[in-house]
Amino acid sequence: MSEYEYEGDGQDTPVWAVFGDLMAALVGIFVLLLVWTLGLQVELTRSLQDEVALREAEQQRRMELEQAxxxxxxxxxxxxxxxxxxxxxxxxxxxxxxxxxxxxxxxxxxxxxxxxxxxxxxxxxxxxxxxxxxxxxxxxxxxxxxxxxxxxxxxxxxxxxxxxxxxxxxxxxxxxxxxxxxxxxxxxxxxxxxxxxxxxxxxxxxxxxxxxxxx
CATH class of the missing domain: 3.30.1330.60 (OmpA-like domain)
Structure with missing residues (x-):
């Protein structure tokens, strides 16, 4: 069997395929992180809005008490x-x-x-x-x-x-x-x-x- 034929029978995975799988995994991780970050921002914004609303309501009650x-x-x-x-x-x-x-x-x-x-x-x-x-x-x-x-x-x-x-x-x-x-x-x-x-x-x-x- 010639050296040319031996090399031609190899089943090695092409480098571009491995690189593509790696990039797909990285993109998936990035998307997950992005979704998590956006969800956290939404939750923090909602919590901040709730806290502001509570403080405003308490301030309003105190103003009403002061007026009374x-x-x-x-x-x-x-x-x-x-x-x-x-x-x-x-x-x-x-x-x-x-x-x-x-x-x-x-x-x-x-x-x-x-x-x-x-x-x-x-x-x-x-x-x-x-x-x-x-x-x-x-x-x-x-x-x-x-x-x-x-x-x-x-x-x-x-x-x-x-x-x-x-x-x-x-x-x-x-x-x-x-x-x-x-x-x-x-x-x-x-x-x-x-x-x-x-x-x-x-x-x-x-x-x-x-x-x-x-x-």
């Missing part, structure tokens, strides 16, 4: 920052007392309806927080042993007043911070008066797990 509270805001009986309503302790309570004064009682009652409307549009609860200054309770005070008890009872008093005014008890709870988290240095009487306050703030509702009992 225009009277006490204008008269400086309350403050409203980042959705938190701040009320001076001097307006609500007497010195070392957790009993609402008449003006404070009327103010809390006027807040119940706007807050209930706000909560009806969100999945939030209201946290009523009590704060004091850094001065200890007078030793002759037989009702409260320290600022923790005083701030807790004041928060509970406001919470009950909101419920009595029509707010669902399932939507509000009380918390106490005593002299913690002051909004001004406790360096003089004016700053201490600012720190003696009650704040009402919306907080996200904690999702209930399937195993958690409802009662």
């Amino acid at each position: 509270l225009a009277d006490p805001l204008t008269s400086n009986r309350i403050t409203l920052r980042d959705g938190r309503i701040g009320i001076s302790g001097q307006l609500l309570f007497g010195l070392n007392s957790a009993a609402l004064q008449p003006e404070g009682q009327a103010l809390i009652a006027s807040l119940a309806a706007p807050l209930a409307h706000y909560l009806s549009q969100t999945d939030h609860l209201l946290m009523v927080s009590g704060f004091t200054d850094d001065l200890p309770i007078h030793t002759d005070n037989r009702v409260f042993t320290d600022n923790w008890e005083l701030s807790a009872q004041r928060a509970l008093t406001v919470t009950r007043a909101l419920v009595d005014a029509g707010l669902s008890r399932e939507l509000v709870f009380a918390s106490a911070f005593a002299e913690q988290q002051p909004i001004a240095p406790n360096s003089d009487a004016d700053n201490r008066a600012r720190n003696r306050r009650v704040e009402i703030a919306p907080v996200p509702r904690t999702p209930r797990t399937e195993q958690e009992p409802a009662g």
Whole structure:
């Protein structure tokens, strides 16, 4: 058998065919990556649009709440920052007392309806927080042993007043911070008066797990 005939009988795959298969595979991978990238971009765009819509809706609700509270805001009986309503302790309570004064009682009652409307549009609860200054309770005070008890009872008093005014008890709870988290240095009487306050703030509702009992 001649050398020419031997070479002619070979069954080797042509190089161009292998190259074509490789290019087809690369094109397929590129198409898959392109489809995945476009899908990811669409999903990110949709998520961004949803987030923007949620933020705009929340901003609208806060603006409506601010409009509903225009009277006490204008008269400086309350403050409203980042959705938190701040009320001076001097307006609500007497010195070392957790009993609402008449003006404070009327103010809390006027807040119940706007807050209930706000909560009806969100999945939030209201946290009523009590704060004091850094001065200890007078030793002759037989009702409260320290600022923790005083701030807790004041928060509970406001919470009950909101419920009595029509707010669902399932939507509000009380918390106490005593002299913690002051909004001004406790360096003089004016700053201490600012720190003696009650704040009402919306907080996200904690999702209930399937195993958690409802009662």
